[in-house]
Amino acid sequence: MKVSLCPSFLICICACMCVLVSWSWLRIPGVLQRLGFTYFVLSLMQTFSPYREIPPKEVGCPVQDVVLYWPEWIFIMLLEVVWLCVSFLLPVPNCPTGYLGAGGIGDNGLYPNCTGGAAAYIDRWLLGDNIYWHPTCKAMYRTTEPFDPEGVLGTINSIVLGFIGMQGILAAILSKCTRDEGFIPVNKNLWSLSYVACMGCMSFALLGVIYFVVDIKGWWGGQPFIYPGTNSIFVYVGHSLLGFYFPFSWEMRFQDSHWEQLFQSLWGTALWIFIAYLFYRKHFFLKI
Incomplete structure (x- = not known):
């Protein structure tokens, strides 16, 4: 049995949610919103591309994808230039220009109110001060400023990630093969x-391995x-609603134990x- 949710039904659900939820603390960005907007932009790029179908691979032309789709590459590079300029050149009040840290106690507590730098500043400017108050950096760095990890500025790079696919060497250069010193x-x-660049490389390599094992060799069916x-x-919504309740999770006995968290x-x-x-x-x- 397949259960499909028609667009009108979804609109009704959204309307009911708008009545029940206060706009003062409603989170506008989100994971699914980012994925939807990313694929929307990529689909527009492909729609207006002169090559709507993948042409046969020419022998001796390893860069055919770049050559044929040069308008899309130019658009992607322009997007990345925008991200770089805004992230590193936009003045943020009371914060160092180009700051990419978590704020709070990070950087020896020098910039406690600068969480997210330009990214958070743009979100507050566009969406107001009542943006996401529970980022993952809050617990570790004891931050007090709101910050949305799926905010406006980061969505530019999600589009780039969806387009590039694999740029592992670029990730190594930009990060200097370190965690936070690049x-x-x-x-x-x-x-x-x-x-x-790092995630694009890893996902592309993993996809290649899975394709070889499952589709070509048939060694594994994906179970x-x-x-x-x-x-x-269904799994995503169920985890979002019930993931913090027993039996899916419980109050951990050892808060600092990585093994208990992993289990x-x-x-x-x-x-x-x-x-x-x-x-x-x-x-x-369950389908939408």
Whole structure:
């Protein structure tokens, strides 16, 4: 059984949510919003491209993808120039220009109110001060400023990530093969250029390995991960609503124990895979 949510039904749900939720603290950006906007821009690029279908690979032309799609590459490079200029040249009040740190107690507590630098400044300017108050850096760096890891500026690099696919050498150069000592540190919350290049490289390489193992050689059918993949929306929403409750998680006995956190994460993932498997057996698939 496939359950599909029609657009009108979704509009009704959104309307009801707008009535129940206060606009003063409603989070406008988000993971799904970023993914949707990223693929929207990429689809527009492909729609207006003179090469809407992938042409056959010419022998002896390893850079055919770059040569044929040069307008898209120019657009992507312009987007990245915008990100670089805004991130490193935009003056942020009471903060160093080009600051990419977490603020709080980071950098020896020199810039406690500068979380996110230009990225957070733009979000506050466009979306107001009531943006996301629970970023991942809050617990570690004891930050007091709001910051949205899926904000406006980082979305530029998510588009670049979706287009590039693989730029591992670039990531190594920008980060100097270090965690936070490079020209542009690897920073997921900011979606920095080095993070985009690193993730693009890793995902492209992993996709290549999976394609070889599953599709070419047939050594593995993708189990058990095909089951949550067939009900990805259900698993995502279910985890968002129930992921912090038993039996998916519990109050940890040792807060600083990485092993307990790892076990809890693996246990919760295994439970959702099992639930997805039961729905797969029942032929129940939730689609939008």
